[in-house]
Amino acid sequence: MARTPLALAALSTAAVPGLEAASVRTDSMPGDYDTAVVTSQDDQEWVVRAPRSTVAGAALEAEIELLESLKLYVDTGVLPFVVPQIAGFALLPEGGRAVVHRRIVGEWLDVEALAPGPGLAADLGRAIAAIHELPASVVEGCGLPGYTAAEYRDRRMSEVDEAAKTGRIPSTLLHRWEAALEDVSLWKFQPVVVHGDLAADQMLVDRGRVVAISGWSEAKVADPADDLAWLLVAAPVEAADSIMEAYLLRRTELSDPRLQDRALLVGELALARWLLHGVRHKLPEVVEDATAMLADLDEATREEG
Structure with a gap:
């Protein structure tokens, strides 16, 4: 069963200390994930993503580790663009983790x-x-x-x-x-x-x-x-x-x-x-x-x- 936007917003507040959700909207991203954009009380936008399956959860864990490795190449200018930087995690009842990162502005x-x-x-x-x-x-x-x-x-x-x-x-x-x-x-x-x-x-x-x-x-x-x-x-x-x-x-x-x-x-x-x-x-x-x-x-x- 897909998670509701409110459930995803709750995960985001659990993942990032101090994040207070003001509103939430669903978002679509490739892969087997439930995704939403949460707007906090201070008008910052956050993306929360939770895997729907064990396979998606394993892929997400590998991606999390890769994003951490890529950060060095972003910071040193080797990569001329940014990648999502994970701000926090929330454990899921069925196992695995939801991840939260700031929404990157662009089209x-x-x-x-x-x-x-x-x-x-x-x-x-x-x-x-x-x-x-x-x-x-x-x-x-x-x-x-x-x-x-x-x-x-x-x-x-x-x-x-x-x-x-x-x-x-x-x-x-x-x-x-x-x-x-x-x-x-x-x-x-x-x-x-x-x-x-x-x-x-x-x-x-x-x-x-x-x-x-x-x-x-x-x-x-x-x-x-x-x-x-x-x-x-x-x-x-x-x-x-x-x-x-x-x-x-x-x-x-x-x-x-x-x-x-x-x-x-x-x-x-x-x-x-x-x-x-x-x-x-x-x-x-x-x-x-x-x-x-x-x-x-x-x-x-x-x-x-």
């Missing part, structure tokens, strides 16, 4: 409105590059996973094989994906620290800059293309070029000539994962949505071809 990223040039698009490229420059020990020390390039390619192959068994992937599209996965040159990359779940609602922007990135529970050492794929697929083409140009300039000793090709492929494979999500959780509306998007992609790539 969610509007990907479709990105313009080319040295503004926000370029800053996005630099921000993602800064994540990818972090030492692998930052996430590995928190018990988060790490993969070799070969292991990650195998994961992608398994996803496509499972999705193919549904019979809902157009044959031409499936053959193209399989050929790309067999192309060894496409998968020669150095694994890096990746956020792993970047999306418009994970990035706060203000005055043409990325000011905060949240939602770190999927961080891992893996393919840098993962963090770029959604932007290259959703952003206007000219803005995507500015993102990649700034990203490449910010990276040091990068040797990955097929990075952009692989990122575009990863963006397409996200549709296979969306289809599998619907199949695994018996969500017919998701399955039909994914099927329609796969058909559209197949038609579009046929025309381009």
Whole structure:
């Protein structure tokens, strides 16, 4: 059962000494969490998040440890944006903890409105590059996973094989994906620290800059293309070029000539994962949505071809 806003407000006051809640409103964040924004008597805004399941609770604990590690890189300017800083915890009756942090001021990223040039698009490229420059020990020390390039390619192959068994992937599209996965040159990359779940609602922007990135529970050492794929697929083409140009300039000793090709492929494979999500959780509306998007992609790539 989902927790009510009032219950979440009570958790926030238990977690942060001196916090007196004046009002509360529900909020939505990715993942299996109950979330609310609490306004205190002194007009400060706080985000409270409580896991709904044991799996979400374990992910949240790993994220808490990672956020503490990232604080050093924020404070020293290595990361050009802030991350949530946990202000307190409240124990949950069923086990696990709710966490509270100050709400970071900014607006969610509007990907479709990105313009080319040295503004926000370029800053996005630099921000993602800064994540990818972090030492692998930052996430590995928190018990988060790490993969070799070969292991990650195998994961992608398994996803496509499972999705193919549904019979809902157009044959031409499936053959193209399989050929790309067999192309060894496409998968020669150095694994890096990746956020792993970047999306418009994970990035706060203000005055043409990325000011905060949240939602770190999927961080891992893996393919840098993962963090770029959604932007290259959703952003206007000219803005995507500015993102990649700034990203490449910010990276040091990068040797990955097929990075952009692989990122575009990863963006397409996200549709296979969306289809599998619907199949695994018996969500017919998701399955039909994914099927329609796969058909559209197949038609579009046929025309381009």
